[in-house]
Amino acid sequence: MDFFIQLFTDPVGFYNQHELLIAQIGINAILAISIFVTFYSGQLTLANAGFMAIGAYTTVIMSLYLPTPLPVDMLVGALLAAAIGFLVGLPVLRLRGVFLAIATIGFVEALRLGVILNVPITGEGQGLKNPSADPLGGILPILISVPILTYLVWRLTHTRLGQAWAAIREDELAASSNGINVPAYKMVAFVISALVAGYAGALETHINFFVDPTEYSVTRTIQILTFAVVGGTTNVIGPIVGAVFLTALPEIVRQFAAYRDVVNGIILILVITLTSSDRLAVCTPSMTCPWKSRKAPSSA
Amino acid sequence: MRTVARGFAIALAVALAACGGAGSTGTTSSNSYQGKTIQLGAILSITGAGGVYGPSSQKGMDLAVEKINGSGGVNGAKISLDTKDDASDKAQSAQVAQTLIQQGQLLALLGPTLSNSAVAVHPLAESFKIPILAVSTTGIHIVPDCNFPKTDPCKYVFRDSLGEESAIPTNIKVYSDAKHPKTGVLMVANDDKFSSDGGKIVQNTVGSYGIQLLDTVQFSKTTADFATPVTKAVQKKPDVIFITSLGGIPAKIMIEARKQGFTGQFLGGNGFNTAVVSKQAGDAGKGAESGSAWYINNTFASNAGFVQAYRAKYSADPDQFAAQGYAAILVLADAAKRANLTFSDTAGDRTKLRDAMESVNIDTPLGRFQFTSNHDVKQTIWVIQMDGNGGFTLVKSVTPS
Known part of the structure; x- marks a missing residue:
């Protein structure tokens, strides 16, 4: 309750005391935008944490070894994530539904366990310190990026590209029959998603001082997925709301001390069960989704 | 008769006040401490992967605060400890640290529990110029190079936990x-x-x-x-x-x-x-x-007293993390006692406390305790x-x- 009282009675003080929380909310909002793009195009992909790691590690390694300015490091990190997204997408996007989800989780774990933990330049398990980190200075680019990315993706969903994604999401076979190049449009969504996730990873290193492999595990992937599950995926605002809510929730319930996790979980269950049913709209009639099969008998 | 009684009462009060001051401080600065509060904040992993260690640290710290406040405080000032759980998460740890630093008049921070979190929290404390005492982080690059790979030493970061x-x-x-x-x-x-x-x-x-x-x-x-x-x-x-x-x-x-x-x-x-x-x-x-860093059966007084008090309060044996948490509060209390705090200039008091921490030399459950010139613990290894x-x-x- 103190959280809300201060938010409404002393917003300046609230901002000063919670800058890092607000920054983390911004990072998670960008990740939510990233997963929205693939969900909007009907793809249950869960590789965002991996692309985030690529953006983060590239930025920090460049900061450590090259005299390039930080924005260039971050741009290269995001672009490299997009490029690897394209390469990963070539074989992986042949899959659909839960099979696609499992393959993309496999990519995240292969990247973490196979590359990050075995290539000395990443610092392996010891991680890497970011010499250019500036936690409080890093909040401004995040606060600027969130509305810009939200607007761009919202606009994108209203272009021909967005309409094609929506058509693929609703019925991939019908979309293909109507001349939509399904593999190409899916690839574009996957690469944009990777680009945005890579950018989020690069931004996060600026507020966290440090990158280490524990941050980019399946746990992070599930967290990003939860933003979409809680917020819904019919428009870009949904996952962002999910990200804001879920990132702030541990602070909101902090007063419950030892019971914080319990209260956190109960609120989450209530939100998921009591709010609208548009979430997981990504699971369309043409897709094989585990939760869809549960609904089938009732409609039969 | 009434005048004599009043004079005797005043004399007695002055004498008692003088005894109390000298007994608890041994310095001339006790008056500025009387009735004040030394606010400390702790960032511990009460839940999550570090939940094996954080609760022990918290119990040790709470015991030390209770003991010091119960015996007159620090030159008459009480210690207030605000403990926050970081859920063993680096991002939450940094967020909690920032909130603690900027929300009030904290003189020093303790923690965080895990080295993974310390790499985010310690540079933050250093940038805000608030002393932070690590109580269980034992990894590399905790002190003095909390800003590794930068080589300039962190002036406000200390450690009472025995490094690996x-x-x-x-x-x-x-x-x-x-x-x-x-x-x-x-x-x-x-x-x-x-x-x-x-x-x-x-x-x-x-x-x-x-x-x-x-x-x-x-x-x-x-x-x-x-x-x-x-x-x-x-x-x-x-x-x-x-x-x-x-x-x-x-x-x-x-x-x-x-x-x-x-x-x-x-x-x-x-x-x-x-x-x-x-x-x-x-x-x-x-x-x-x-x-x-610690052995439960050590019989020297500062450990035996700690173990006995811990058993009495929690009906369980302490562990190393409880001892380090307890020692951390003793260290900060000793430094605060000698720092001539003003309680009106928080930034200045933080620097005074930091300076006083460098010369700590006290008996703790860990043994005789000092910091090295790098702010690392200098103690017997058991x-x-x-x-x-x-x-x-x-x-x-x-x-x-």
Whole structure:
């Protein structure tokens, strides 16, 4: 309750005391935008944490070894994530539904366990310190990026590209029959998603001082997925709301001390069960989704 | 008669006030402390992966605060400790630290529990110029180079927890001097900074004592079944298995290794040093050795009093993390006592406290306690071994040179 009282009675003080929380909310909002793009195009992909790691590690390694300015490091990190997204997408996007989800989780774990933990330049398990980190200075680019990315993706969903994604999401076979190049449009969504996730990873290193492999595990992937599950995926605002809510929730319930996790979980269950049913709209009639099969008998 | 009585009362009050001041402070600055509050904040992992350690630290700190406040405080000022759970999450740890620093008049911070979180929190505290005392972080680059790879020392970061760079080599030396092992295998969780740091230290140390490292078996800290990695280690038939990992993992490895017929020695670091791990390992862990910052059965007064008070309050034995938490409050209280705090200039008081911390020299449950010039702990290292019943016995104490 103190959280809300201060938010409404002393917003300046609230901002000063919670800058890092607000920054983390911004990072998670960008990740939510990233997963929205693939969900909007009907793809249950869960590789965002991996692309985030690529953006983060590239930025920090460049900061450590090259005299390039930080924005260039971050741009290269995001672009490299997009490029690897394209390469990963070539074989992986042949899959659909839960099979696609499992393959993309496999990519995240292969990247973490196979590359990050075995290539000395990443610092392996010891991680890497970011010499250019500036936690409080890093909040401004995040606060600027969130509305810009939200607007761009919202606009994108209203272009021909967005309409094609929506058509693929609703019925991939019908979309293909109507001349939509399904593999190409899916690839574009996957690469944009990777680009945005890579950018989020690069931004996060600026507020966290440090990158280490524990941050980019399946746990992070599930967290990003939860933003979409809680917020819904019919428009870009949904996952962002999910990200804001879920990132702030541990602070909101902090007063419950030892019971914080319990209260956190109960609120989450209530939100998921009591709010609208548009979430997981990504699971369309043409897709094989585990939760869809549960609904089938009732409609039969 | 009334005048005489009033005069006697005033004289008595002055005398009592003088006695109280001199007794509790020994300085001339006590008046500015009277009735004030020394606000401290602690960032601990009460839940999550560090939940094995954080609650012990919290209990130790709470006990010390209770003891100091109960005996008149610090020059008459009470200590107030605001403890926040970071859920063993680096981002939350930094967020909590920032909120604590900017919301009030905190003079110093304690924590965080895990080295993974310290890399985010300590540079933040340094940038805000608030003293922070690490109570359980034992990894590399905690002090003085909290801004590693930058080489300028962090002036506000201190540590009262025995670093693995001291504990592991000392443990290996003590065991090598006694048993002369020839071969070893390192088992290390490679996806965790604390464990990876420990692994590097083992790799860099064993050669100095003539131990050949036959293999390094890496595993994830999320591993559920250790049969496969342990088999890889045991089949090399080493004299020693070195384990650097957190939480319950060392115990699982010991149990699995004994099950597979390993009869050699287990050596480790701070990950061994809690009764939880010793209890989990049970008979399989009997004889496992580690370098510890503390030993429960030490009979010197500052430890015996702590153990007795802890048992009385919590009806359980303390562990190393409780002792370090308790010692941390004693250290800050001693520094605060000598710092001539104003209680009106928070920034200035933080710097005064930091300066006073550098010259701390007190008895604690850890032994005689001082900081090195790098703000690291300078204390006796207690090499201990698990007794097979959830406790530890002392092998040897090593005094710092």
